[in-house]
Amino acid sequence: MPELPEVESIKLQLERYLVGHRIEKVEIRHPKVFTGDKKNIENAKVKKIRRFGKVLVFDLSNAYSVVSHIKLTGQFIYRDPNLKREQPLSKKVSGGAPGPHTHLTFNLDRNAKLYYNDIRRFGWVKVVKTSEVENIDFIKKLGPEPLNDLTLKKFEEILGKTKRAVKVLLMDQSKIGGIGNIYANDAVFLACINPKRPANSLDSKEVNKLFGAIKTVLKRGLAYGGASELAFVTPDGQEGKYQEHTLVYGKEGSVCKHGCQGKIEKFMLNGRGTYWCRKCQK
DNA sequence: CATCATACCTGTTCGC
């Protein structure tokens, strides 16, 4: 669920709230989610937030960085007692902040805090030298950013190299960075392509259509502040709205939005819930 | 190398 639009939404808020703070002390409650030496980030200031696909990076003033993949249920929650117009936290903030699923606490200057919550603990947070960020295995293997680096020509090449199901390919982070199950479902639907189609069977017209569809659904996701299907909230503890505006994801049994009168069906593709309209996705 | 199944976790939903 946290895919490019969700992680980007987190990034935008961290830029607003976290940048400029000094990290005074880091408390680790669940060691499994944290690797590296916390001493390397204590007393450093947060200078810049970056995103690589679904990975977040906080660059610090001392040439170290905090790198994190929140996977399915990770949350960064920012709390500042000096900030008056704080909205009540969403119920999706697991157990509160701090709560039973708070595994890390970053104590910041001016009494602010950044909590890392993660119900399922699939996510990770690590400390590395800023110069080493791009050598982290996941980031090193990451494919191009669909909204920036991905050109039609590159996309055509990626699709042409494999007969894997096109929807599965879209979710392969080493091919394209940032697309997950929700936006992959919506993109192939918007392009009227059967999710099971071998990627290399698409003609150039279809490739072009899918290329545009990917950008459209990701931009819509961004505009709605991401999809809060499971645990996703932004650091101010608020939910996104894209789950109310998906095209097919989670829409089993509902009427096809292309107006063909078909019904959305669900099946498993590579172990992932896949939603589609058999009438218009060819 | 490419592809696929499974493990990692826990909260929620479903079926009996």
Place this chain on the structure above:
DNA sequence: TGCGAACAGGTATGAT
């Protein structure tokens, strides 16, 4: 109603 099974989705890992 209660309880166990299935499900949810992202990726590292091991198997094929």
